[in-house]
Amino acid sequence: MIDFVIYSVTVIAIWSVLALSLNLQFGMTGLVNFGQILPFAIGSYAAGIAASFGYPWWIGVIGGLLFAPLLSLAVILPAQRLSQDYWALITLGAAEIFRLTMLNTPSLAGGADGLNVPRFGSPVLALCIALALLVVSFFFAERVSRSPFGRMLRVIREDEVLASTLGRNPIRYQASVSVAAWMMAAAAGITYGHFSGYVAPTSFTVTETFIIWTAVIVGGPGRNIGVVIGAAVIQLLGVSSRFVAQWVDLPSDLIANLRLAAFGLILVLMFIYRPQGLIAEKREAHNVDRD
Amino acid sequence: MLQVFINSIVYASEIAVIAVGVSLSYSVLRFANFAHIQLAIVGGYLTYSFAAIPGLPMVIAVLLAAIGTGIIAVLIDVLVFSRIRGISAEGKMIVSWGVALFIRSMLSVIYGGSAKVFDVPSEVIIVQDAVFTTLDITVVVATAVLMVGLHAFLYRTRTGSALRALASNYDLAVTRGIPGERLIRLMWFLSGALAAVGGSLFAMQTRLQPSLDLVILLPVFAAVTIGGMSNVFGAVIGALVLSFAQNFLIWIDFGTLFFGEPWHIPTQFRDYIAVLALLIVLLLKSGRAAGGKR
Amino acid sequence: MKKWLSLALAGAVATASTLGAAQAADPIQIGVIANLTGQDVKTSVQMVRGVELAADDINAAGGINGQPIKLIVEDSEYRAQEALNAATKLYTVDKVEAAIMFGGSSLMIPVAQMAKEQGKILVNTSSSSPKLGEYPGTLFSILPLDDILAKDLGNLVADGGAKTAAVVVPNNAFGLGVAEAAAAAFKAKGGTIVETIAYTEGQPNYRADIQVLAGKKPEAIITCGYGDDSRTILRTVRELGIDAPWYAAYPSILEVENPEWMSGKLSGVDNGGYSQGVGKAVLDKYKAKYNEEDVLAHVYYGYDALMVLAEAMKKGGTDAASIAKALPDVVKAYDGASGKIVWDDRGQRIDPPLDIIAYKDGKFETTGTLN
Numbered sequence: 006m007i008d009f010v011i012y013s014v015t016v017i018a019i020w021s022v023l024a025l026s027l028n029l030q031f032g033m034t035g036l037v038n039f040g041q042i043l044p045f046a047i048g049s050y051a052a053g054i055a056a057s058f059g060y061p062w063w064i065g066v067i068g069g070l071l072f073a074p075l076l077s078l079a080v081i082l083p084a085q086r087l088s089q090d091y092w093a094l095i096t097l098g099a100a101e102i103f104r105l106t107m108l109n110t111p112s113l114a115g116g117a118d119g120l121n122v123p124r125f126g127s128p129v130l131a132l133c134i135a136l137a138l139l140v141v142s143f144f145f146a147e148r149v150s151r152s153p154f155g156r157m158l159r160v161i162r163e164d165e166v167l168a169s170t171l172g173r174n175p176i177r178y179q180a181s182v183s184v185a186a187w188m189m190a191a192a193a194g195i196t197y198g199h200f201s202g203y204v205a206p207t208s209f210t211v212t213e214t215f216i217i218w219t220a221v222i223v224g225g226p227g228r229n230i231g232v233v234i235g236a237a238v239i240q241l242l243g244v245s246s247r248f249v250a251q252w253v254d255l256p257s258d259l260i261a262n263l264r265l266a267a268f269g270l271i272l273v274l275m276f277i278y279r280p281q282g283l284i285a286e287k288r289e290a291h292n293v294d295r296d
Numbered sequence: 297m298l299q300v301f302i303n304s305i306v307y308a309s310e311i312a313v314i315a316v317g318v319s320l321s322y323s324v325l326r327f328a329n330f331a332h333i334q335l336a337i338v339g340g341y342l343t344y345s346f347a348a349i350p351g352l353p354m355v356i357a358v359l360l361a362a363i364g365t366g367i368i369a370v371l372i373d374v375l376v377f378s379r380i381r382g383i384s385a386e387g388k389m390i391v392s393w394g395v396a397l398f399i400r401s402m403l404s405v406i407y408g409g410s411a412k413v414f415d416v417p418s419e420v421i422i423v424q425d426a427v428f429t430t431l432d433i434t435v436v437v438a439t440a441v442l443m444v445g446l447h448a449f450l451y452r453t454r455t456g457s458a459l460r461a462l463a464s465n466y467d468l469a470v471t472r473g474i475p476g477e478r479l480i481r482l483m484w485f486l487s488g489a490l491a492a493v494g495g496s497l498f499a500m501q502t503r504l505q506p507s508l509d510l511v512i513l514l515p516v517f518a519a520v521t522i523g524g525m526s527n528v529f530g531a532v533i534g535a536l537v538l539s540f541a542q543n544f545l546i547w548i549d550f551g552t553l554f555f556g557e558p559w560h561i562p563t564q565f566r567d568y569i570a571v572l573a574l575l576i577v578l579l580l581k582s583g584r585a586a587g588g589k590r
Numbered sequence: 591m592k593k594w595l596s597l598a599l600a601g602a603v604a605t606a607s608t609l610g611a612a613q614a615a616d617p618i619q620i621g622v623i624a625n626l627t628g629q630d631v632k633t634s635v636q637m638v639r640g641v642e643l644a645a646d647d648i649n650a651a652g653g654i655n656g657q658p659i660k661l662i663v664e665d666s667e668y669r670a671q672e673a674l675n676a677a678t679k680l681y682t683v684d685k686v687e688a689a690i691m692f693g694g695s696s697l698m699i700p701v702a703q704m705a706k707e708q709g710k711i712l713v714n715t716s717s718s719s720p721k722l723g724e725y726p727g728t729l730f731s732i733l734p735l736d737d738i739l740a741k742d743l744g745n746l747v748a749d750g751g752a753k754t755a756a757v758v759v760p761n762n763a764f765g766l767g768v769a770e771a772a773a774a775a776f777k778a779k780g781g782t783i784v785e786t787i788a789y790t791e792g793q794p795n796y797r798a799d800i801q802v803l804a805g806k807k808p809e810a811i812i813t814c815g816y817g818d819d820s821r822t823i824l825r826t827v828r829e830l831g832i833d834a835p836w837y838a839a840y841p842s843i844l845e846v847e848n849p850e851w852m853s854g855k856l857s858g859v860d861n862g863g864y865s866q867g868v869g870k871a872v873l874d875k876y877k878a879k880y881n882e883e884d885v886l887a888h889v890y891y892g893y894d895a896l897m898v899l900a901e902a903m904k905k906g907g908t909d910a911a912s913i914a915k916a917l918p919d920v921v922k923a924y925d926g927a928s929g930k931i932v933w934d935d936r937g938q939r940i941d942p943p944l945d946i947i948a949y950k951d952g953k954f955e956t957t958g959t960l961n
Binding site for chain 2: 037087091094098099101109211215218222226259262263268270281
């Protein structure tokens with residue numbers, strides 16, 4: 006049992022970091038990133054590729070942490086003049102391109118077969134690293150959130166023109182946030198690669214991006230503690246529904262589908278009864294406030 | 297050449313009807329409605345059920361399914377989306393994902409997870425060296441008729457004009473006395489019915505599976521985006537652009553053209569072409585939108 | 591936040607422990623992981639049913655030394671993360687010693703690594719990646735490795751008289767593995783591969799892919815793939831007027847789209863031994879219990895997977911280490927629904943009984959055997 010708790014908390018910690026990263030971009034800055042799985046995949050693949058070429062683990066770490074922010078700039082700078090709807094599709098497209106590239110380059114990334122990654126020595130070590138990463142990410146996100154920089158991010162989120170009239174260049178803020186957020190997600194990806202011991206293209210589809218989004222929006226965009234709780238709720242809902250399903254004596258494929266239906270239903274109900282998320286963002290008044 | 301042209305037209309028709317519904321829905325509701333694609337699958341299953349009634353012609357089955365799906369779409373609005381009109385577009389998008397997940401799972405519960413196939417009689421027609429089927433013709437013609445009909449409705453009727461007014465500026469339209477909520481219901485019915493027909497045509501050509509929405513999500517949204525999101529008929533153009541790009545780029549023998557050795561883009565890069573077409577169109581837009589409009 | 595988390599976790603723990611207590615008594619629990627939702631659902635569900643049939647048979651015959659078998663079936667949603675969730679639940683909460691799994695290598699390998707770490711057993715019924723050989727003592731395969739079968743397939747195409755062939759396979763480990771081995775064997779016998787098409791699974795339309803074939807005029811088409819996709823592929827090929835004969839790895843898991851057109855045009859190498867003995871009995875039980883005519887090979891794999899596990903538990907003991915030790919010996923004496931099982935020293939199935947089968951007038955006929 007304790008093994009299961011260790012495992013679950015590790016998974017929650019990793020996905021929380023991803024959710025925090027998305028919260029920096031979307032919750033605070035208003036960047037609609039529908040390819041949030043991309044930096045995560047880059048991190049995982051960096052770990053996998055480093056291992057497959059026989060390099061030590063820290064080469065993968067450096068590779069992932071360098072490549073993800075570079076790619077974030079490559080995605081955000083050409084797209085800067087587009088509205089948010091299109092931004093969502095650009096990031097979604099970028100994530101798909103990365104996945105398809107990994108799928109179709111067997112010599113580099115193992116193709117459909119994927120790559121093995123050395124696993125952490127023990128589940129407890131994995132837990133410690135994941136928790137450490139979560140704590141660092143959390144305090145970093147909190148720090149950003151409370152700083153004048155973070156307040157300016159919220160201004161950009163609400164009104165880019167207003168931000169410009171205040172003499173700030175929105176794209177510079179957006180780019181800095183993306184770089185930091187993508188590094189965070191890449192770190193989560195590296196950890197995940199070593200935790201699961203394997204990377205393959207099927208692990209980085211649009212579905213995974215949606216799960217991160219669900220965590221952020223259910224938890225309450227804009228609040229770091231909210232999105233961590235969101236990630237925990239999503240994972241625990243998924244896992245605990247397995248235990249409930251086990252009580253029901255119906256054909257297994259029927260139960261599997263009912264479980265997912267219940268998941269969808271709960272998601273919808275949460276929005277109807279708690280549209281601002283579990284932990285709502287507090288409205289703050291500052292001298293640069295919108296109204 | 298003629299064959300590739302035909303293939304492109306057929307594939308474009310298959311996705312165009314669904315894509316038009318997505319952009320109609322987007323133009324009024326202002327969020328990417330993933331549940332819409334799932335409604336197409338629901339429509340396909342309803343047609344499948346109605347078609348099983350002995351003696352019922354396929355056309356009637358599709359019409360019944362369209363009405364049924366329209367009603368389901370309105371129900372979704374009443375039960376879910378009308379209660380969350382105030383939340384962010386991203387929130388609604390996630391909700392539509394949840395709705396789609398729910399419907400997909402319920403379809404699996406009712407019909408089973410494995411694929412169902414329509415038994416539609418179809419003759420092969422050969423023109424010069426090109427081969428196509430009577431079903432292909434049905435799909436293309438039905439799509440064309442639907443598009444013309446929808447255009448006539450939106451541009452020739454009062455209700456259609458009101459819908460367009462709603463799409464271009466909701467608040468203004470409502471202050472001018474247009475019954476916003478009622479029209480939104482109508483829009484849901486219409487897009488649901490449209491999705492059902494699109495989904496049925498699609499399913500007749502290929503197959504029916506609860507998770508089919510995840511497969512057509514990318515081409516449909518690519519088509520809608522290339523066409524300009526809220527421009528309803530832009531989605532048709534988008535579908536054509538996408539389909540021609542995919543079919544021709546894979547078919548063209550670039551090798552002989554440039555190096556004298558036969559070589560073409562491997563077929564596993566088909567998805568690349570869809571995504572790249574999407575990105576290129578977006579970046580072109582980005583260049584044009586330099587003034588900061590939209 | 592801590593309070594929240596610990597509360598939620600406590601809930602999960604309490605749920606699990608009451609469950610554990612209720613079932614800790616007599617039955618021996620065995621896990622099953624399969625993608626009951628998502629992709630390849632049909633094949634996956636049939637594998638689970640094969641396991642269920644085996645459990646029925648074992649329990650009817652008195653269980654494992656008196657203890658009945660209880661299956662715990664978990665859904666993997668065809669996602670690696672969910673497969674890991676499912677496996678962790680089975681191994682650490684339900685404390686199963688062994689699990690039987692359906693899923694591609696992208697799901698199977700992470701679970702195999704976890705099973706190895708936990709010192710548990712995983713029986714593979716679906717994935718044929720060569721990487722699975724890296725977990726001896728943990729992972730045992732009921733499904734034969736594809737390269738042996740694919741090599742025979744390549745020879746079969748060449749022996750059929752074709753000089754040129756095209757390959758049409760799904761773009762995954764299974765498809766590419768078959769493509770590579772079959773093409774190599776075909777080329778060794780002087781054949782030429784004129785085109786290789788690796789299609790993305792689950793697409794509703796394959797015209798753009800198949801169109802490429804038309805200009806190449808291959809004398810034969812080498813293929814493999816799962817039901818739903820193969821159906822769409824075959825249909826597209828028929829509609830585009832490409833008339834070459836088909837040679838398939840596991841033709842019986844393809845879904846024939848138009849029996850009339852396909853008759854006499856499809857043959858290939860398949861696992862032998864379903865048609866008689868245990869295989870026939872399982873088929874009859876399957877049809878009676880699930881009222882379904884369309885049976886895929888994975889029913890037999892699922893059935894054999896649980897049967898050999900149960901035999902090993904009877905002989906060696908019910909803990910993972912004893913099972914791992916007893917399995918290779920048990921398998922030697924076992925003649926199952928999918929024929930005799932021969933393992934290499936890593937627990938990978940080699941040298942399977944192979945039949946050449948051909949499709950004629952709505953059903954497959956065995957036209958020859960290879961072993």
